[in-house]
Amino acid sequence: MAQLIDGKQLSNQVLQKVASEVDYLKGEYGVVPTLAVVLVGEDPASQVYVRNKVKRAKEAGMGSIEYRLDTETTQGDLNQLVAQLNNDPQVHGILVQLPLPPHLDEDEVIASIDPAKDVDGFHPLNVGALAAGQASLVPCTPQGCMIMLRQVHQDLSGKHAVVVGRSNIVGKPMMALLLQADCTVTMAHSRTRDIESLCRNADIVVAAAGRKELVNADWIKPGATVIDVGINAIEADGKRKLVGDVAFAPVSETAGAISPVPGGVGPMTIACLLLNTTRAARRQLA
Numbered sequence: 001m002a003q004l005i006d007g008k009q010l011s012n013q014v015l016q017k018v019a020s021e022v023d024y025l026k027g028e029y030g031v032v033p034t035l036a037v038v039l040v041g042e043d044p045a046s047q048v049y050v051r052n053k054v055k056r057a058k059e060a061g062m063g064s065i066e067y068r069l070d071t072e073t074t075q076g077d078l079n080q081l082v083a084q085l086n087n088d089p090q091v092h093g094i095l096v097q098l099p100l101p102p103h104l105d106e107d108e109v110i111a112s113i114d115p116a117k118d119v120d121g122f123h124p125l126n127v128g129a130l131a132a133g134q135a136s137l138v139p140c141t142p143q144g145c146m147i148m149l150r151q152v153h154q155d156l157s158g159k160h161a162v163v164v165g166r167s168n169i170v171g172k173p174m175m176a177l178l179l180q181a182d183c184t185v186t187m188a189h190s191r192t193r194d195i196e197s198l199c200r201n202a203d204i205v206v207a208a209a210g211r212k213e214l215v216n217a218d219w220i221k222p223g224a225t226v227i228d229v230g231i232n233a234i235e236a237d238g239k240r241k242l243v244g245d246v247a248f249a250p251v252s253e254t255a256g257a258i259s260p261v262p263g264g265v266g267p268m269t270i271a272c273l274l275l276n277t278t279r280a281a282r283r284q285l286a
Contacts, residue, residue: 034063093119144268165208
């Protein structure tokens with residue numbers, strides 16, 4: 001049976017570091033690291049995510065400001081709010097919750113955020129710095145995945161990692177971080193041929209395809225480490241439950257270590273968001 005990589009436990013360790021950094025910044029500089037979260041529309045999942053982020057920020061002693069905008073909010077009004085937050089010295093991190101309503105241009109909004117306050121790590125300048133191996137604010141989910149991997153592997157050098165999914169939010173930055181850790185990385189996606197064979201040769205599989213229980217036991221090399229980024233809602237026995245992109249029960253019998261859904265990558269993403277906010281605050285004080 002695979003070792004369980006407990007995201008809740010690991011996220012609590014990260015949040016303890018965040019709280020210590022918050023105390024330091026308050027004591028040394030009189031600054032409260034503050035996160036501004038912008039939610040446009042009524043998407044239920046986004047509302048839950050925002051509520052959890054604001055809650056964790058307050059628990060860590062951080063400041064948090066929440067902006068809830070109507071679904072009909074215009075591009076100009078949203079850009080104006082982001083500009084206001086960019087120019088507010090009391091705000092150290094800005095997060096515009098995605099997805100946005102269809103009439104809004106997500107790329108334009110992301111590009112309008114000050115890269116120094118871009119705690120999601122999605123701004124093109126941060127993306128480019130990450131790809132070049134330079135210091136940057138790193139997207140939260142891949143950052144959390146790396147912390148989870150290092151819980152299992154002290155040295156990732158030379159390991160073959162397959163990333164399933166090529167999104168800008170997870171897959172591409174995950175590839176960059178694994179390369180920085182000296183892994184050999186294969187990026188697989190919906191057009192990849194014989195994806196099962198690629199995964200079977202991998203020491204590490206990061207599943208971020210957005211397809212429920214796509215990865216099964218016959219995809220996994222015995223003893224491999226599996227990080228499941230997927231969050232998919234399904235109906236089972238008349239109840240709604242969350243499953244990942246990995247068929248957890250059968251894969252657990254083959255893998256050496258695996259992250260669960262829920263309780264795996266999700267808590268780590270929020271913890272790394274707050275970690276990014278403290279890092280952004282410290283850099284803005286430099």
